[in-house]
Amino acid sequence: MAPSTDLVDFCVRLPKVELHAHINGSISPKTMHQLMDRKRAMGTLNEELAAWQVPDSLERIHDFFALFKYIYQLTEDEEAIRITTRNIIDEFAADGVKYLELRTTPRKNQATGMTKESYLSTVLSVVNEPRDDIIVRLIVSIDRRNTLEEAFEAVDLATKFRSQNVVGIDLCGDVSKGSFEALKPAFDKAKSLGFKVTLHFNEIMENMVEAPALLAFGPDRLGHATFLDDASRQHIYGNNIPVEICMTSNVVSKTVDSYETHHVKDLLKEKHPFVLCTDDKGVFFSDLSNEFVICANTFKMNKEELFESSYRAIDYIFADTKTKEHLKQVWNEWRMQEFN
Numbered sequence: 001m002a003p004s005t006d007l008v009d010f011c012v013r014l015p016k017v018e019l020h021a022h023i024n025g026s027i028s029p030k031t032m033h034q035l036m037d038r039k040r041a042m043g044t045l046n047e048e049l050a051a052w053q054v055p056d057s058l059e060r061i062h063d064f065f066a067l068f069k070y071i072y073q074l075t076e077d078e079e080a081i082r083i084t085t086r087n088i089i090d091e092f093a094a095d096g097v098k099y100l101e102l103r104t105t106p107r108k109n110q111a112t113g114m115t116k117e118s119y120l121s122t123v124l125s126v127v128n129e130p131r132d133d134i135i136v137r138l139i140v141s142i143d144r145r146n147t148l149e150e151a152f153e154a155v156d157l158a159t160k161f162r163s164q165n166v167v168g169i170d171l172c173g174d175v176s177k178g179s180f181e182a183l184k185p186a187f188d189k190a191k192s193l194g195f196k197v198t199l200h201f202n203e204i205m206e207n208m209v210e211a212p213a214l215l216a217f218g219p220d221r222l223g224h225a226t227f228l229d230d231a232s233r234q235h236i237y238g239n240n241i242p243v244e245i246c247m248t249s250n251v252v253s254k255t256v257d258s259y260e261t262h263h264v265k266d267l268l269k270e271k272h273p274f275v276l277c278t279d280d281k282g283v284f285f286s287d288l289s290n291e292f293v294i295c296a297n298t299f300k301m302n303k304e305e306l307f308e309s310s311y312r313a314i315d316y317i318f319a320d321t322k323t324k325e326h327l328k329q330v331w332n333e334w335r336m337q338e339f340n
């Protein structure tokens with residue numbers, strides 16, 4: 001059944017926090033066309049990329065990671081990164097997101113001369129553009145396929161740019177590749193430097209073997225946490241670790257069978273902290289208000305419950321106490337107007 005326009009309208013207007021959004025997966029179809037046109041004008045659009053279309057369904061999560069072979073060709077120089085980051089922030093702001101933690105893996109490209117440092121500094125130059133409709137922070141991602149040396153490089157870059165609103169480090173990437181153990185020294189360093197850490201956790205069943213190592217590390221948040229055995233569940237619930245929930249991403253990439261069986265139902269039942277997020281809104285064609293609509297419809301949440309869920313998310317952001325207090329004030333003012 002199609003959601004009511006009243007609910008859709010409410011979920012767009014609701015002030016929201018987005019904490020799990022990969023930059024290169026969040027590029028909207030409109031921006032992809034803009035970047036294709038730009039490459040065409042520069043004479044650098046090859047035939048394979050020109051013929052590529054974002055698929056509307058995926059057979060397996062593995063097919064998702066293969067898409068970046070194309071997407072990364074669109075964002076291989078600083079200007080493309082600038083356009084991409086700005087458009088993504090504009091789109092989240094237009095969808096009622098008031099606080100946004102973007103995340104991205106610093107990338108270099110020999111042909112264009114882009115370095116990991118120039119990549120990150122470009123992203124941050126946009127993140128820090130003055131605007132009063134949204135607050136933006138950055139998490140630096142370490143890809144599971146990275147070497148330990150590359151992981152240290154990411155932490156060093158995060159440290160160098162820390163004063164420019166880098167708030168945390170993430171473990172991401174193809175869930176069937178690499179291992180956390182191999183990269184752990186870099187995460188230990190990040191933690192010792194005081195960075196917050198979020199880890200993609202048990203997105204597929206095969207990841208469960210490394211769950212004890214990930215949890216023993218003491219992450220501040222977890223991404224997905226789809227497959228939980230009793231020990232993981234006890235640890236996560238016992239330590240109140242917030243979970244970043246990406247319903248559409250999980251259903252489209254088929255790590256979860258349906259919205260009805262999505263593991264967020266357990267978190268709702270246990271009143272465990274979670275945050276609705278988009279993951280890759282460009283590839284999965286779903287913005288954050290739509291994730292709220294889906295959750296509301298699937299689990300029969302009313303408007304007050306949706307507001308509470310959004311309000312609670314403020315406690316799990318990686319920014320400082322002052323920012324949290326400011327956001328709570330914004331949310332409370334909105335609540336007064338909306339519900340009185």
Ligand code: 6MZ
Binds near residue numbers: 025103200203
């Ligand atoms: C794990 C994911 C992901 O960093 O180049 N990424 N990693 N699970 C997911 N669930 C579907 N979605 C995206 O953004 C793209 C990168 O984010 C990670 C992948 O490593 C992908 O290459 P950035 O901005």
